[in-house]
Every structure is written in structure tokens, then in C-alpha cells.
Amino acid sequence: MKPTLSALALAGLLALPAAAADKMNDLEIAHTAYTAGQIDIRYAHLALAISENAAVREFAETMIRDHSAVNAAAGALIAELNVTPQDNALSQALATGAADKRAELVALSGHAFDCAYATNELGYHQVVNETVAEKFIPWTTVEPLTELLREALVTFRVHEGHAEHMVAGLKCGS
Secondary structure (H helix, E strand, C coil): CCCCCCHHHHHHHHCCCCCHHHCCCHHHHHHHHHHHHHHHHHHHHHHHHHCCCHHHHHHHHHHHHHHHHHHHHHHHHHHHHCCCCCCCHHHHHHHHHHHHHHHHHHCCCHHHHHHHHHHHHHHHHHHHHHHHHHHHHHHCCCHHHHHHHHHHHHHHHHHHHHHHHHHHHHCCCC
8 A cells, every 4th residue: 555645745745846046944944844743743642542553552652752852852952052943834734734634544443543544654754754865954054953854864764664564564455
């Protein structure tokens, strides 16, 4: 089964401009990355509230732990640099898309929920990881932010692999 994201969230990430003149600044990147982490934490809390599957629950707990740690590190960096992240069209599109996806997920239960959550997590991590690697890291100008994104990407790539195994183990789309 091909992972699906809400159309708005996916379109928002994929529509990031490639031209340097249109690139996001460090404060917009920081806000968007934090927003993406918060969204994944909310999805994970939903999974813990709905799923009874041990693998799904373990994955959700990992998402909460890891994304909370990255967001805490980002918050500490923001405080250290004494800057304010900037809301932007992409972070707004992600938030809107996540609300739509959450509404879809909350209407499901059992295996249907588990598969929808797992495939969403796989697709979400694939798109976010590509965006962080190919756009955010090259665009950042503040070395501590670049390093935070690089370190987070290592963790998020592990999440992507874990989500891929979860989808296969649940036999989603079979």
C-alpha cells in the first residue's frame, strides 16, 4: 500500500520552491521543523488512545520520545540564540493538513486505524526526511541549526525504516 498524507500537507512540503531566491530563512525553517515534530507527536498520542496493537503503540511511544527530545533541543537553541521562529505558509499548510488527517484517523479503529496510522507515518517521514535533507539543511545559515537538523535527520530516517517495517508487519493493503 502506498503511504498517503493529507493532500494539503504533502502538497505543502513538495511545493517548496527550489530557487534560492524563494528559499525559507532559518527562522521559518525552525518553525516548520518544530511544527512537523509537534504534528507527529499529536499523531502518536492519537495512536496511543486508539490502537491496541503492541507494535503501533511502541512506535507511537518512540515518536513521542524522539520528537519531544528534538523539539526540546530546538527550543533550547531558540532560547540560546534569542530569536523567534517565524510562522509561514508551509507550517500553516502542515497544520491544516494534519487536522484533516487527524479527522480521518479518529474515525477509524482496529486494523483500519493501525494501517492508516502506519502508512501515514511512513509517508510523513519520507516527505519530511527528503525536505530536511534536500532543502532545510542546505538552506540554513546558522551552524547550530544545521547541526540540529542533521542529527534529527539521522533519528527520523530510523523512524522511516521502523514505519516501513510496521506497515509490512501489519500487512496493510494486502
